[in-house]
Amino acid sequence: MHLGESTRECEYSQISTRSSTPMETPYKKKTPKKRKWETFPGRNRFYCDGRIMMAKQTGVFYLTLVLILVTCGLFFTFDCWFLAEQLTPIIPVIGAVLFLFVIGTLLRTSFSDPGVLPRATPDEAADLERQIDVANGSTGYRPPPRTKEVVINGQTVKLKYCFTCKIFRPPRASHCSLCDNCVERFDHHCPWVGNCVGKRNYRFFYMFILSLSFLTVFIFAFVITHIILNSQRIGFLSALKDSPASVLEVVVCFFSVWSIVGLSGFHTYLISSNQTTNEDIKGSWSSKRSKDNYNPYSYGNIFTNCCAALCGPLPPSLIDRRGFIQSDAPQLAPPTNGLPMYGSTQSQQSHKQVNTVDCHLQAKAAHCDCPHNSGVLLQGVAHHTGRGPEPRTEAESHVRARFGAAAARQIHLKARGGGISSSPWSPLQIILMLGLN
Amino acid sequence: MTSWMESQVETHSLQDFQRPAVSSKVFIQRDYSSGTICKFQTKFPSELESRLDKQQFEETIQTLNNLYAEAEKLGGSSYLEGCLACLTAYTVFLCMETHYEKVLKKIARYIRDQNEKIYAPRGLLLTDPIERGLRVVEITIFEDRNIGSAR
Numbered sequence: 001m002h003l004g005e006s007t008r009e010c011e012y013s014q015i016s017t018r019s020s021t022p023m024e025t026p027y028k029k030k031t032p033k034k035r036k037w038e039t040f041p042g043r044n045r046f047y048c049d050g051r052i053m054m055a056k057q058t059g060v061f062y063l064t065l066v067l068i069l070v071t072c073g074l075f076f077t078f079d080c081w082f083l084a085e086q087l088t089p090i091i092p093v094i095g096a097v098l099f100l101f102v103i104g105t106l107l108r109t110s111f112s113d114p115g116v117l118p119r120a121t122p123d124e125a126a127d128l129e130r131q132i133d134v135a136n137g138s139t140g141y142r143p144p145p146r147t148k149e150v151v152i153n154g155q156t157v158k159l160k161y162c163f164t165c166k167i168f169r170p171p172r173a174s175h176c177s178l179c180d181n182c183v184e185r186f187d188h189h190c191p192w193v194g195n196c197v198g199k200r201n202y203r204f205f206y207m208f209i210l211s212l213s214f215l216t217v218f219i220f221a222f223v224i225t226h227i228i229l230n231s232q233r234i235g236f237l238s239a240l241k242d243s244p245a246s247v248l249e250v251v252v253c254f255f256s257v258w259s260i261v262g263l264s265g266f267h268t269y270l271i272s273s274n275q276t277t278n279e280d281i282k283g284s285w286s287s288k289r290s291k292d293n294y295n296p297y298s299y300g301n302i303f304t305n306c307c308a309a310l311c312g313p314l315p316p317s318l319i320d321r322r323g324f325i326q327s328d329a330p331q332l333a334p335p336t337n338g339l340p341m342y343g344s345t346q347s348q349q350s351h352k353q354v355n356t357v358d359c360h361l362q363a364k365a366a367h368c369d370c371p372h373n374s375g376v377l378l379q380g381v382a383h384h385t386g387r388g389p390e391p392r393t394e395a396e397s398h399v400r401a402r403f404g405a406a407a408a409r410q411i412h413l414k415a416r417g418g419g420i421s422s423s424p425w426s427p428l429q430i431i432l433m434l435g436l437n
Numbered sequence: 438m439t440s441w442m443e444s445q446v447e448t449h450s451l452q453d454f455q456r457p458a459v460s461s462k463v464f465i466q467r468d469y470s471s472g473t474i475c476k477f478q479t480k481f482p483s484e485l486e487s488r489l490d491k492q493q494f495e496e497t498i499q500t501l502n503n504l505y506a507e508a509e510k511l512g513g514s515s516y517l518e519g520c521l522a523c524l525t526a527y528t529v530f531l532c533m534e535t536h537y538e539k540v541l542k543k544i545a546r547y548i549r550d551q552n553e554k555i556y557a558p559r560g561l562l563l564t565d566p567i568e569r570g571l572r573v574v575e576i577t578i579f580e581d582r583n584i585g586s587a588r
Contacts, residue, residue: 104526118570127464150469167572171469308511311519313537318570
């Protein structure tokens, strides 16, 4: 599996980072530094050199944007003049503020990292696999589903092992099949905003739908007012002919109001009870399951739950999109003196990858728990439709298509290489310093 | 010219005889018993028994847990920050760091300190959990050539 080439790549980088003299560099191949977003293993799109992060399918997001911009544009162009004259100029001002808030929160929801969990480094994955094998004992034809139980606040919660990300998912995290990432506090994947809604952007999503409900109701109410006031002067049909845009606005707003206001109400309920859409759909904390079932994450009262969701500290992004890829992370040495090694050498890595691909395929058939295309309304239980080749191969073929086959191997290694030490003391410097002293 | 050649030879010999080999890595997993807050298990791994005191290890992990709890604390100051940010449409973070980011810097300094004082002299290295997506505390164990046997 191209072991020789990948091993050579590792050694090359180790030597180059140890030397600080420019004299050594004639032997070093000058490769341009890549940012981490360029080798991100998930199915996301990045813009502005990694500052903006969205899902792969963004068509519906553009539709949302166009609908909002066109409706508001028509409102400001055709209705606001009349309303400002006849009623008060404050109306367009409030409209403008609402409009800016809606656009701001929409862009913030769509462009930010929802709380993606970075995939495990090869060493971590190997360590976990080893622990699981030890725990399981015998391996049958079909490996048993990998779960860990933990008691949180008196409730037993099952932590599932993600075969794609090779980690045990934290509680409330879920793997989004569309983006191929594990997302913390996963709510749902929203095609209307073109991104997942998770821990880091839930508050922006909520403020978006709340302000959009106000905006929709606002526009609906004042366009109706405009038509009524106008028809009192010149008759109903002439009023309609006078501003045909108003008719379009009324139609759009009428159909939006039901869904947007309904969604806002639903999410208000979710926030006040500190649940995610995912948990609510599955009825994880419903008292119908058992008498003792309750939500262990709730703070007990509505006010604290709301404050925590909307005004709590904003966690940082864990994926460091704009950092540079460096390959000076300490690699595990090849076995010496016949001693057993804990971590994975290159051959073990590839072997385990082949195994986990099989496990992933089997496990996918056995369990799948991410709301797929829940969109605006609740679509019921999550399901995987037949989506063709399994994501890990797809992600790699995506890399291959973008960067070419040779680059794909290099990038594959670096992507699997994972965590990079960005602290000022590289491990080798510390040891050398102490050794020299 | 000669000094350059000497430095070449020096570096070459350093690489040959003093290159520290990574013997193994230990991963301290997250402890979810208190919910989704960032907390690491304080169970002392057996691979470190020969290198480190149980007490020192527990102290390091406990301090890290306390620092992360401070970062994620819900209280008056975090609510104020949240409201201020909302009112300024989050543009305030263009000139100011979030409370969480400030604490992460504190954590990075603490880990650097611990590495210099306690872990590096024992041939160990703590990796900042933020570089592993807050999933694990990775402790790299280097081969101890002075003692003679690799661990």
